[in-house]
Amino acid sequence: MIRAFASGMWIHVVQFSRNPFDLTGVVIWPILYASIAYYLLDSKDNPRLLLAASLGASVMLMWSLVVIGSSNALENQRWLGTLELLVAAPVPFAAVIAPITVASGFVGGYALVATLAWGTLLFDVPLVIVHPLAFALAVPCCVLAIGMLGLVMASTFVLYRAAFSLGIALQYPVWIATGVLVPLSVLPTFVGRIGWFLGPYWGYRAIREAALGPSPWAAIGMCLVVSAAYFAIGTICLRAFVHVARSRGTLKLT
Amino acid sequence: MAAIEVHELERTYRSRKGVIRRRRTEVHALRGITFDVAAGELFGLLGPNGAGKTTTIKILTTLLLPSRGSARVLGFDPARQPGEIRRRVGHVFGGDRGLYDRLSALDNLRYFADLYRVPVREKRARIASLLELVGLTGRERERVETYSRGMRQRLHIARGLLHDPEILFLDEPTIGLDPVGAREVRETVANLRTQGKTILLTTHYMYEADELCQRIAVIADGRFVASGTPRELKARVLDRTVIELETFGVAEATLERLRMVAGVASIATETREQSEMLVVQSRIGAEIVPALLQELNGTSVGKVITREPTLEDAYVELVGAG
Numbered sequence: 001m002i003r004a005f006a007s008g009m010w011i012h013v014v015q016f017s018r019n020p021f022d023l024t025g026v027v028i029w030p031i032l033y034a035s036i037a038y039y040l041l042d043s044k045d046n047p048r049l050l051l052a053a054s055l056g057a058s059v060m061l062m063w064s065l066v067v068i069g070s071s072n073a074l075e076n077q078r079w080l081g082t083l084e085l086l087v088a089a090p091v092p093f094a095a096v097i098a099p100i101t102v103a104s105g106f107v108g109g110y111a112l113v114a115t116l117a118w119g120t121l122l123f124d125v126p127l128v129i130v131h132p133l134a135f136a137l138a139v140p141c142c143v144l145a146i147g148m149l150g151l152v153m154a155s156t157f158v159l160y161r162a163a164f165s166l167g168i169a170l171q172y173p174v175w176i177a178t179g180v181l182v183p184l185s186v187l188p189t190f191v192g193r194i195g196w197f198l199g200p201y202w203g204y205r206a207i208r209e210a211a212l213g214p215s216p217w218a219a220i221g222m223c224l225v226v227s228a229a230y231f232a233i234g235t236i237c238l239r240a241f242v243h244v245a246r247s248r249g250t251l252k253l254t
Numbered sequence: 255m256a257a258i259e260v261h262e263l264e265r266t267y268r269s270r271k272g273v274i275r276r277r278r279t280e281v282h283a284l285r286g287i288t289f290d291v292a293a294g295e296l297f298g299l300l301g302p303n304g305a306g307k308t309t310t311i312k313i314l315t316t317l318l319l320p321s322r323g324s325a326r327v328l329g330f331d332p333a334r335q336p337g338e339i340r341r342r343v344g345h346v347f348g349g350d351r352g353l354y355d356r357l358s359a360l361d362n363l364r365y366f367a368d369l370y371r372v373p374v375r376e377k378r379a380r381i382a383s384l385l386e387l388v389g390l391t392g393r394e395r396e397r398v399e400t401y402s403r404g405m406r407q408r409l410h411i412a413r414g415l416l417h418d419p420e421i422l423f424l425d426e427p428t429i430g431l432d433p434v435g436a437r438e439v440r441e442t443v444a445n446l447r448t449q450g451k452t453i454l455l456t457t458h459y460m461y462e463a464d465e466l467c468q469r470i471a472v473i474a475d476g477r478f479v480a481s482g483t484p485r486e487l488k489a490r491v492l493d494r495t496v497i498e499l500e501t502f503g504v505a506e507a508t509l510e511r512l513r514m515v516a517g518v519a520s521i522a523t524e525t526r527e528q529s530e531m532l533v534v535q536s537r538i539g540a541e542i543v544p545a546l547l548q549e550l551n552g553t554s555v556g557k558v559i560t561r562e563p564t565l566e567d568a569y570v571e572l573v574g575a576g
Binding site for chain 1: 267
């Protein structure tokens with residue numbers, strides 16, 4: 001199962017890297033997101049806020065890459081005719097699908113670093129990290145938490161053919177509930193409560209608190225907890241939805 | 255124990271259309287078919303498009319649930335024990351799809367080897383021997399998107415054999431291939447038969463079934479029509495003579511009149527590049543050519559050939575009757 005997971009991640013990253021359209025997006029998007037973070041807040045005099053905004057923009061981009069990348073990858077599996085073969089494989093289906101979403105998260109991890117780098121290079125965003133070690137740990141934990149939320153979403157993509165549209169529709173609600181687009185303090189309290197159940201919320205808190213303080217360890221721990229919970233939920237949902245797809249006969253595109 | 259047992263298998267697809275007035279539609283893909291395949295046998299499932307061949311294979315390979323009836327693959331129930339079946343069977347379908355185009359053949363095989371739990375120590379040797387078997391040695395590092403259809407199809411077969419399955423399901427493996435590519439795939443399948451693999455092959459190419467299969471089941475419109483060896487099926491029309499008439503634009507009314515000619519058992523039409531071929535089956539000894547030509551009076555008629563019936567004629571007769 002671990003071999004299938006590692007092999008799946010490698011294959012999907014390679015597959016992604018050989019699509020010029022996807023690659024162009026990964027190069028351009030971090031520049032756009034870094035620009036948004038800088039101009040939206042207009043906080044040149046507040047380096048901490050500027051860095052927090054850059055980190056928020058990075059998490060926004062990471063979530064976009066995971067949710068769009070995963071839905072796109074699954075829709076591609078249908079187009080390529082490989083989805084049925086993946087379902088027919090003897091390894092658990094979660095071990096086949098999770099690498100797709102984590103591979104998207106891995107690309108998102110690169111995008112996070114690229115967004116911060118562009119922010120520093122183009123807009124002088126100060127890249128002063130309070131807890132460098134914790135930050136190094138927080139980034140993969142954030143990738144995992146977001147990737148595993150992608151796994152839960154991916155289970156619905158197996159069932160519905162319009163996966164890509166669903167993926168795009170899921171971008172904004174998570175951005176808002178996580179507080180990376182608009183501060184949660186200006187939104188109704190219940191929006192923040194929803195955020196507690198979302199991986200990107202804890203991922204963002206983990207890397208923000210590792211960069212700016214205070215202690216990020218609670219948020220890093222929550223990243224792992226929600227990742228485990230998502231994996232369990234995703235596995236159950238995938239099993240159930242594959243059963244429904246086998247019953248309805250919707251695994252194939254045509 | 256048979257390797258595959260299918261009993262009264264049914265599958266109905268249900269869908270809903272419309273936003274305000276939801277209409278429910280049902281398509282009966284299988285209406286109760288029964289057959290079995292012995293271990294080591296190459297069994298053919300024949301039928302026209304929409305007969306239910308692919309649906310049968312999908313149920314047996316655990317990708318679809320049956321609506322009614324039962325099936326056993328190596329003693330396991332595809333609906334309830336999919337995991338047991340998946341590790342023991344291989345599934346190859348025809349056409350361009352089912353591979354990662356932007357990856358090399360080697361990367362495709364490595365990935366599926368990991369998904370199908372091929373032991374790490376055996377992986378490299380297994381992939382090399384399969385590439386050899388399907389004639390892709392030396393081309394394995396090229397991207398699949400540069401492959402011809404025939405090469406893709408052979409790569410499909412290699413993928414289906416990675417985990418050394420006890421049963422191989424081949425769903426129209428030569429569809430869309432040129433004659434040379436199709437012959438190469440048939441040679442590969444024949445080679446697998448000699449290795450003792452149980453193979454369930456679906457096709458609508460009669461010569462393919464005749465050349466490869468030990469037994470055949472014919473299905474049409476989701477129903478079982480007949481089964482037997484190719485020779486047994488051909489025997490059903492051995493009391494017939496086949497007359498082929500090359501014509502150019504026969505009206506439906508003329509066809510109806512031809513069917514009424516005394517001695518005519520069946521008539522099928524085949525469209526050729528610039529003409530149409532009427533394939534008429536009649537009982538041996540019935541001199542019906544003059545009567546046919548009389549009914550075709552006013553229609554251009556080219557060559558007229560009288561020949562022995564083939565498996566294809568038996569199939570046309572069976573499907574027509576079904």
